[in-house]
Amino acid sequence: MMMGMKILMLSLEIIVSIISVDCFTTLKQQARIQPLALLHGFPRAIHTEFTVEKATPEMMESLGVKKWPTWGTEGSDKYKTGVMSPLKWYDVNELSYIISGKVEITPKDTGKPVLVQAGDFVTFPDGFPCYWFVIEPVVKHYYLYD
CATH class of the missing domain: 1.10.287 (Helix Hairpins)
Known part of the structure; x- marks a missing residue:
């Protein structure tokens, strides 16, 4: 790759x-x-730290979120509903729009879980260590960039 x-x-x-x-x-x-951004179009960095915010229609439209690829926890060997899963540290930046589901994401540095659910827009920075606790199977649009 x-x-x-x-x-x-x-x-x-x-x-x-x-x-x-x-x-x-x-x-x-x-x-x-931003070479990895070429996978999904031009880079559109929003934040440089882990953030969770409600997506607005304007945000969705301007970023072209519906054209991004999708990924889900359903059927994953790594992510099981009701089980805390350590996530490999992100090695690229990722923007995600949660289509459905619910997950608690616990940053390794703070240890404080953050609820992420359908309608949320999430920024995962490069090198971000965290744990996922899947409450309901998650489906998301995602966008990777350096």
């Missing part, structure tokens, strides 16, 4: 150096800073 991203980045740099138009220069700068 990382090799593919490096090849993609190299390809982008070649294209940008050949066609030096402002919009391509911007693309190159954004891609260099």
